[in-house]
Amino acid sequence: xxxxxxxxxxxxxxxxxxxxxxxxxxxxxxxxxxxxxxxxxxxxxxxxxxxxxxxxxxxxxxxxxxxxxxxxxxxxxxxxxxxxxxxxxxxxxxxxxxxxxxxxxxxxxxxxxxxxxxxxxxxxxxxxxxxxxxxxxxxxxxxxxxxxxxxxxxxxxxxxxxxxxxxxxxxxxxxxxxxxxxxxxxxxxxxxxxxxxxxxxxxxxxxxxxxxxxxxxxxxxxxxxxxxxxxxxxxxxxxxxxxxxxxxxxxxxxxxxxxxxxxxxxxxxxxxxxxxxxxxxxxxxxxxxxxxxxxxxxxxxxxxxxxxxxxxxxxxxxxxxxxxxxxxxxxxxxxxxxxxxxxxxxxxxxxxxxxxxxxxxxxxxxxxxxxxxxxxxxxxxxxxxxxxxxxxxxxxxxxxxxxxxxxxxxxxxxxxxxxxxxxxxxxxxxxxxxxxxxxxx
Amino acid sequence: xxxxxxxxxxxxxxxxxxxxxxxxxxxxxxxxxxxxxxxxxxxxxxxxxxxxxxxxxxxxxxxxxxxxxxxxxxxxxxxxxxxxxxxxxxxxxxxxxxxxxxxxxxxxxxxxxxxxxxxxxxxxxxxxxxxxxxxxxxxxxxxxxxxxxxxxxxxxxxxxxxxxxxxxxxxxxxxxxxxxxxxxxxxxxxxxxxxxxxxxxxxxxxxxxxxxxxxxxxxxxxxxxxxxxxxxxxxxxxxxxxxxxxxxxxxxxxxxxxxxxxxxxxxxxxxxxxxxxxxxxxxxxxxxxxxxxxxxxxxxxxxxxxxxxxxxxxxxxxxxxxxxxxxxxxxxxxxxxxxxxxxxxxxxxxxxxxxxxxxxxxxxxxxxxxxxxxx
Numbered sequence: 001x002x003x004x005x006x007x008x009x010x011x012x013x014x015x016x017x018x019x020x021x022x023x024x025x026x027x028x029x030x031x032x033x034x035x036x037x038x039x040x041x042x043x044x045x046x047x048x049x050x051x052x053x054x055x056x057x058x059x060x061x062x063x064x065x066x067x068x069x070x071x072x073x074x075x076x077x078x079x080x081x082x083x084x085x086x087x088x089x090x091x092x093x094x095x096x097x098x099x100x101x102x103x104x105x106x107x108x109x110x111x112x113x114x115x116x117x118x119x120x121x122x123x124x125x126x127x128x129x130x131x132x133x134x135x136x137x138x139x140x141x142x143x144x145x146x147x148x149x150x151x152x153x154x155x156x157x158x159x160x161x162x163x164x165x166x167x168x169x170x171x172x173x174x175x176x177x178x179x180x181x182x183x184x185x186x187x188x189x190x191x192x193x194x195x196x197x198x199x200x201x202x203x204x205x206x207x208x209x210x211x212x213x214x215x216x217x218x219x220x221x222x223x224x225x226x227x228x229x230x231x232x233x234x235x236x237x238x239x240x241x242x243x244x245x246x247x248x249x250x251x252x253x254x255x256x257x258x259x260x261x262x263x264x265x266x267x268x269x270x271x272x273x274x275x276x277x278x279x280x281x282x283x284x285x286x287x288x289x290x291x292x293x294x295x296x297x298x299x300x301x302x303x304x305x306x307x308x309x310x311x312x313x314x315x316x317x318x319x320x321x322x323x324x325x326x327x328x329x330x331x332x333x334x335x336x337x338x339x340x341x342x343x344x345x346x347x348x349x350x351x352x353x354x355x356x357x358x359x360x361x362x363x364x365x366x367x368x369x370x371x372x373x374x375x376x377x378x379x380x381x382x383x384x385x386x387x388x389x390x391x392x393x394x395x396x397x398x399x400x401x402x403x404x405x406x407x408x409x410x411x412x413x414x415x416x417x418x419x420x421x422x423x424x425x426x427x428x429x430x431x432x433x434x435x436x437x438x439x440x441x
Numbered sequence: 442x443x444x445x446x447x448x449x450x451x452x453x454x455x456x457x458x459x460x461x462x463x464x465x466x467x468x469x470x471x472x473x474x475x476x477x478x479x480x481x482x483x484x485x486x487x488x489x490x491x492x493x494x495x496x497x498x499x500x501x502x503x504x505x506x507x508x509x510x511x512x513x514x515x516x517x518x519x520x521x522x523x524x525x526x527x528x529x530x531x532x533x534x535x536x537x538x539x540x541x542x543x544x545x546x547x548x549x550x551x552x553x554x555x556x557x558x559x560x561x562x563x564x565x566x567x568x569x570x571x572x573x574x575x576x577x578x579x580x581x582x583x584x585x586x587x588x589x590x591x592x593x594x595x596x597x598x599x600x601x602x603x604x605x606x607x608x609x610x611x612x613x614x615x616x617x618x619x620x621x622x623x624x625x626x627x628x629x630x631x632x633x634x635x636x637x638x639x640x641x642x643x644x645x646x647x648x649x650x651x652x653x654x655x656x657x658x659x660x661x662x663x664x665x666x667x668x669x670x671x672x673x674x675x676x677x678x679x680x681x682x683x684x685x686x687x688x689x690x691x692x693x694x695x696x697x698x699x700x701x702x703x704x705x706x707x708x709x710x711x712x713x714x715x716x717x718x719x720x721x722x723x724x725x726x727x728x729x730x731x732x733x734x735x736x737x738x739x740x741x742x743x744x745x746x747x748x749x750x751x752x753x754x755x756x757x758x759x760x761x762x763x764x765x766x767x768x769x770x771x772x773x774x775x776x777x778x779x780x781x782x783x784x785x786x787x788x789x790x791x792x793x794x795x796x797x798x799x800x801x802x803x804x805x806x807x808x809x810x811x812x813x814x815x816x
Contacts (some may be wrong), residue, residue: 004704007807051454083454095451196654201673240808243576250808267812310487319488326490331497338492352497359491366602369506371701379807385799402806417504418602424494434466 004248007242008409009233009376012168013334014207018298019291020171024179026302026433027315029101030071033075033306034086035061036096040135041142042068049097049201053080053192058282061097065282070133070143073282074099075304077106079324089342091326091335096343099306110280113422116283117186117277122194125277129190132276133283133346137268137400138173138237139329141347144269150258157281161188162245163204163211164230164237164269170350172287175300177204177211180271181218185225187270190277195263198224201246207232234332235409239264241378253405269310283346290316296354303344309351312342330409360385365418373412379405380395383412383422390425395432403429450514474501482504504601508561510699514690515568515745521686522679526576530679534571536583536651541567544591554600559636566590569609572680572741573785574616575624582623584632586612606792607752610785617785625781643676646735646781648728657725662732670735680741691744700748704767708743719776733775743767752792758802759795 038044045062055061055074062072078101088094117125130145150156161184167172177184188200202219204212206229219225230236230245240251242264249260257264265273268286275281284305291298296317303312309326313319327334328342331352373383381402389397406426413422474701522530545563549556558564570586590612598604617624621647625646644660659668669675673682680687694700717730733739747753754763767787774783 010500012500075755080454083451222606244807252810253806253808254810255808317677323488324491325497326488327497329497331495334497335495336492337490339487339489341487354497358498360497362493365504366600368602368750369753369755370507370750372502373758374755374804380804381806382755382799382804386496401803405806405808408495414496414498415500415502417502417507419499419503421494423496427494 004244004246005231006236006244007380008376008411009235009241010376010414011232012234012414014168014232015291016169016171016174016207018169018171018293019289019300020174022175022210022299024175024287024300026384027304027307027312029076029103029105029304029318030311031100032081032308033078033098033099033101033304034084034089034308035072035075035099035306036094036343036345037062037072038088038094039072039133039141039305039346041140042066042146045069045072046390047083047095047097049080049083051082054078055099056082056106056108058108061099063125064130064370068143068146069280069416070130070135070145072305073284074108075284075306076101077104078102087339087341089335089337089345096244096306098439104217111282112277113280115280117190122196122279125190125194125343128274128277128280132272132281134269134273134276135283135346136266137272137283137286137346137349138266139333139347139349141345142274144265147263147265147422148191150195150263154258155261156197156213156258156263157199157261158247158263159188159192159195159197159200160242160262160264161200161202161267161270162237162239162242162264163202163208163215164242165208166205166232166234166237167332167334168234169291170289170330170354171291172289172300172349173288174208174211176267176271176287177202177208178214181214183271183274183390184215184267185222185417186271186278186297187220187267187272187274188225189222190273191263191265192224192269192398197263202227203230203242203246204228204385205232205236213305218306232412235378235407238378238409253402253415286344286346286348288312288348289350291350292327292353292355292359293326294320294355295351296320305346307343307344308340310342312344312351313340313353319353319356322356323353324359325354326429327354329354332410332414360419362413362419362421362424364420367420368418370417372415372417376411376415378409378411379407381406383426386429387420387422387425391427395429395436398429399433399436404433406430496566497681504562505560508701509567510694510697511745512561512568514693514699515565515572515680516690517742518680518683518686518690519572521673521683522548522572522576523632525673525682526679526790529576533574533576533578533581533583533679534568537571537574537578537587538564538567540584540587541570541591544587545596548592548596549600551690552596552600557601563591566595566608566612569680569745570612572745573609573613573678573738575678578623582616582620585619586616588612589615602751604751605795607746607749608790610746610789610792614785614789617780643681643781644670644732645775648732649781652726658728660728660732662729667731667735670732675736678738680745681736681738684735684740685780687740691740694744694748700744701757703757703761704747704753704764705743707761707764708747708767708771711765712739712772715769715772716776727776733772737775737782738784739771743790746784747788747791750764752795754795754802755796756799756802756804758804759798762798762802763791763795 047062049061059074070107083097086096134144135141169406326337466712590608594608594611595604697713718728770787771783
């Protein structure tokens with residue numbers, strides 16, 4: 001396997017030591033859960049419950065709204081208290097069901113039953129992955145069954161299980177690999193079967209030597225499996241950069257990994273898929289790293305989907321007095337929360353709480369054209385020029401300078417001495433360009 | 442989910458409403474008067490946080506830190522100029538830096554911009570201009586130069602980040618054209634090495650004179666002369682003299698990743714290569730390339746002026762082109778121009794080409810589809 005080194009990247013302070021040695025702990029059921037109906041990228045799911053309904057753990061509460069959509073399941077047994085608009089962790093208010101647990105945590109009929117995954121057909125596996133609501137758990141929440149359906153003309157030859165976890169602070173995937181290596185491996189085998197590839201690489205950054213060791217042991221004797229230790233550089237775990245590091249193949253601009261015959265799945269997704277197929281367990285819980293200097297006891301928490309951030313923070317000892325920023329996800333790409341009212345979704349990999357002194361104010365001083373952003377942009381864009389265009393509302397020019405290829409990794413803003421809010425500009429430009437494209441045709 | 446369905450669903454299932462209130466079997470889509478938008482949440486007491494776009498981390502580098510690095514890199518050469526030219530050099534540096542900062546503050550006040558002396562960019566411009574002046578400069582000359590540098594070349598264009606031309610060089614060139622006598626005819630050799638400060642010509646103008654009067658180069662360029670040039674025992678601006686210290690400052694900036702090697706190396710390399718070719722063919726009329734490299738303002742220009750962020754390209758290829766262009770224009774002026782030295786003009790001319798260079802050296806996006814192959 002050729003090992004490349006992608007262009008650009010940065011070395012932020014990783015601060016993973018806060019939580020990387022604490023084992024995953026299951027959080028007791030909170031008083032209420034707020035389960036959002038839209039838990040995947042693509043088409044939102046259709047609610048099938050109403051206020052007052054009794055539901056069992058694992059029962060479908062929202063059905064898939066189309067092909068690029070997945071069902072949502074009740075994370076425990078209890079009563080639907082209400083359905084209302086709640087602040088979602090990605091910044092928009094969205095409809096959600098409030099589930100009041102009855103404390104019995106009773107499984108829905110047929111769920112959590114062990115069965116053999118031997119000899120299951122491709123179609124059946126994909127169906128189960130869809131029915132159990134599996135989505136990409138690295139944060140994007142793209143429905144997994146869709147990713148497992150590459151176009152027939154694409155010749156797939158490699159499955160990458162992404163355990164890079166290049167975001168600073170986060171240790172959820174790290175702990176998963178240390179504690180559930182076999183499950184991840186078996187989930188990977190399922191994916192490999194579905195897309196018909198023999199080669200599976202588990203890709204891990206070198207700052208997780210224990211995870212590399214455990215994964216290596218787990219794949220001993222598995223034909224086609226290997227573990228790749230990668231250099232520590234952000235954004236090593238970004239799909240296109242990861243594929244380049246491992247294979248030197250470049251995903252074409254605007255294209256998908258399947259264009260170069262590769263499928264990338266997160267380690268958490270692999271484990272969730274394994275549990276879905278083997279135990280008929282829907283995706284109703286996930287590991288969330290609650291960490292940062294603003295939280296008293298950083299932990300890797302196994303939390304039910306719907307766990308409110310407030311409860312999560314309480315479980316981790318509460319906030320430090322000068323906690324000033326709360327981020328859903330990692331500090332490079334995560335979404336800042338206004339309050340602790342939002343709740344865990346299938347894509348919540350972490351809750352990072354920073355203190356006042358660590359909060360960076362992006363003030364948008366003039367660009368001094370120092371070119372540091374060009375040096376770090378892993379997509380080889382010219383963020384400096386882009387941000388100047390966008391400030392002047394020149395979105396066509398931004399498009400010509402490939403703003404649509406921006407992966408929003410935040411490297412440019414991370415190094416900008418003028419503290420310009422680069423990613424904010426680029427998100428805006430992408431929306432404006434899409435609007436223009438719709439208009440013209 | 443259709444918008445209307447969602448509203449109905451919410452209407453029926455909100456908190457404080459019991460399911461019995463819902464009329465049985467009524468087709469939900471006929472419900473009148475849909476709720477106008479999401480209901481505002483009751484204000485709950487809980488912690489509130491700072492909200493901003495990602496990323497939420499920063500490497501800590503600031504504009505003023507960068508400016509300070511450049512000042513530190515320039516400091517050895519500046520101190521050395523005081524050592525060799527005496528207190529006159531200190532006088533030039535102080536007047537220049539102070540007047541630059543005063544002009545900056547006044548113009549920012551008048552233009553109702555935040556006064557940003559703390560970013561040190563004005564101090565740096567003042568220091569750079571001082572390094573481009575002879576130690577004999579009268580105080581008014583320095584002040585006029587800084588007026589053009591800060592007010593005309595920088596603040597009128599919009600301040601730091603918006604100036605198309607290097608402010609210090611604009612200041613220097615205005616003085617060079619307007620007050621040629623003060624700027625070029627009153628050189629003193631470093632007093633530290635001679636008995637007194639003697640009025641004399643710079644090595645480059647000596648060369649030009651000997652070409653004009655004798656028709657060929659008549660300048661000794663042996664080991665002793667090279668040594669003198671390297672340690673700064675010659676006439677020139679404050680910053681022209683100590684090639685070694687300027688080079689050390691450049692290495693410091695490259696080490697600290699403040700500047701890239703591209704512009705200085707291409708600039709100096711182009712001067713050396715081009716003058717080298719002429720020297721090979723006609724040594725009587727074209728002096729040794731090393732003489733061109735270590736005389737004049739080449740080092741301070743290539744390391745400290747051409748690398749000015751705002752006025753030089755941001756792309757890697759662009760930096761190479763910019764550096765080479767500066768070198769070529771410098772040689773053209775030195776060999777055939779009216780002035781003995783061309784570094785300042787060369788950089789300013791290339792400043793004008795910077796937007797164009799950036800445009801034509803746009804980096805190819807990762808995974809760019811090769812249009813030629815597709816066609």
